[in-house]
Amino acid sequence: MQVVEFESEDPVFAGEMIMTWTVAAVPEGTMVTIVCENVPEGIRKEDHDVGLRSTLENLAVYTE
Template sequence: MSRIDRAGRVIAASPATVYGALLDRKSLEAWLPPEGMRGRVERWDPRPGGGFRMVLTYLDPTDSPGKTSAATDVVDVGFADLVPAERVVQRVVFEADDPSYAGTMTMTWHLAAAGDGTEVTVTATDVPPGIDRGDHEAGIASSLANLASYVEAAG
């Protein structure tokens, strides 16, 4: 059975606003990197069948060695499904020599109206075994907190 990691939160913005932040290159660079990292998008094609390549750099790699290099995680992300204001499904592949990070992880960002905001639930399936569950769920939660701050400040 494949491993599933989850995180979620309610964000004080409409589903359309949150969806827009999931599909805007500059927005993604600003909010997706979890605490302790920064990100740079190298390739961007926001359509089903398209995707992006992101380089995530650890601000202090001492306690968090990267998967791709000592200080970086590089991911190739494909957009498998895009449903405006409802769902973004991504296929994520880590660039890593270590086989414990191999394979394709699916990340589904589900958006549901919740009062004046949006409940955002992220479900990661087929998570590579080299990724620590606690660290991964904390990283997703950190990205969601960044997303909330980003869209709520813009609104």
Template structure:
């Protein structure tokens, strides 16, 4: 059965600043990897129909075996929809031999003005069953916290 995970938070930056950080290669490399990981973008094409390939490396792989190798998760992200300052829809496919990580997960980053900031809600639909829900939601929350730190420090 398809699963949907959802995490949100308010970020003290306007929607246009948050949206910009969702479509900037250097910004994504800085804030997208969850705590305990680092990321490197190998391919970059920020337009609808384009996308990117990110290699996420565990800083300590002993407790978190990767999906692609013992120390890495490699994910191909396609941009399905880009609505400036409102929404980024991504289609994510992990490179993995384990069929429990197969399939395309849709990640929707919804931005809504909230006072002087932005309420960011991330909805992950069709999450592969091999991805633990609690760990996934914790990872998304970690990325959102890093996004907040990144854009709030820039503003």
């Protein structure tokens, strides 16, 4: 579990988000699942998804 603190003067972008990463072996390699809780309401789901996808792509490049 990871706690990420968003600091902003605008309260819709501020707060504490909890990220839980799960790593599991699958026949194709490794499945990484990220569950995010308490995402600040000002962060659009689409933008958050793009950021997480980028993180996972960078992790894949790093580990290959």
